[in-house]
Amino acid sequence: MVFFFKKFMTIILDFILPRRCLMCGDFTQQDDVTYTFESVSQPSLCGMCWQQLSFITKPCCLNCGASLAFDGDACRSCFNKAFIFDSARAVLTYNDTGKIMITRFKHGGQTGYARLFAPWMRNIALNFFDDQDLVNESNWDAIVVVPLHPFRFIKRGFNQAMMLTQYMGIPLPVLVKALRRVRHTASQGHQSSDDRKNNMHRAFVAEESYVNGKRLLLIDDVMTTGATLNECAAALKNAGAIRVDVLVLARAIRA
Numbered sequence: 001m002v003f004f005f006k007k008f009m010t011i012i013l014d015f016i017l018p019r020r021c022l023m024c025g026d027f028t029q030q031d032d033v034t035y036t037f038e039s040v041s042q043p044s045l046c047g048m049c050w051q052q053l054s055f056i057t058k059p060c061c062l063n064c065g066a067s068l069a070f071d072g073d074a075c076r077s078c079f080n081k082a083f084i085f086d087s088a089r090a091v092l093t094y095n096d097t098g099k100i101m102i103t104r105f106k107h108g109g110q111t112g113y114a115r116l117f118a119p120w121m122r123n124i125a126l127n128f129f130d131d132q133d134l135v136n137e138s139n140w141d142a143i144v145v146v147p148l149h150p151f152r153f154i155k156r157g158f159n160q161a162m163m164l165t166q167y168m169g170i171p172l173p174v175l176v177k178a179l180r181r182v183r184h185t186a187s188q189g190h191q192s193s194d195d196r197k198n199n200m201h202r203a204f205v206a207e208e209s210y211v212n213g214k215r216l217l218l219i220d221d222v223m224t225t226g227a228t229l230n231e232c233a234a235a236l237k238n239a240g241a242i243r244v245d246v247l248v249l250a251r252a253i254r255a
């Protein structure tokens with residue numbers, strides 16, 4: 001009886017609150033939905049859009065998080081690069097569909113995407129660092145988010161990496177004052193690897209009182225050459241951090 005009542009209520013609620021794909025607006029079919037506040041407000045994707053994303057699975061590059069075709073330690077894009085952060089992991093390869101979604105989120109103000117992406121990032125944070133025995137959140141003391149320069153923050157209205165971190169809900173302190181962007185850097189979209197490195201040089205300052213002796217999880221939305229995250233890690237380690245692991249939503253690989 002309870003089963004039939006639940007089924008009936010699901011059909012009614014499906015009619016009143018149809019679940020649509022955040023990306024294309026199509027209906028999403030989910031047979032086992034239990035209607036709670038979280039499930040109704042949690043954005044989802046249809047099967048077609050889901051398939052167009054490129055989720056990174058193992059094996060992945062231990063340095064930069066890029067997807068690897070074969071088991072190994074490092075990928076071609078970071079071969080011979082010495083990152084200052086200790087390791088990096090990413091949820092997605094930054095392909096065309098991923099780029100559209102992240103652009104809508106970052107530049108289009110469609111902040112609902114943060115609630116779509118954040119559980120994926122949480123899953124990676126809790127399960128994907130195990131190559132180094134970093135099995136769960138107890139391996140870090142705190143989270144640090146890549147900051148925006150105040151000018152850009154005012155223009156955008158939010159820090160996308162901070163919003164992702166808030167929705168991830170990992171029970172660790174987020175050190176919002178630990179890292180500051182002290183230089184307003186040019187947009188890096190079309191810059192070469194060397195230009196990005198010069199552009200980011202000394203762009204960040206970390207506060208020793210917050211990070212000294214800490215093991216940190218550093219969060220950003222997209223990693224391309226790693227120049228920004230490297231400068232953040234350098235500032236954090238200069239201020240005494242003993243470990244910096246990077247988690248990003250997407251890893252962009254230059255062709």
Ligand SMILES: [Zn+2]
Pocket residue numbers: 021022023024025026045046047048049050
């Ligand atoms: Zn869709």
Ligand SMILES: [Zn+2]
Pocket residue numbers: 061062063064065066074075076077078079
């Ligand atoms: Zn790599």
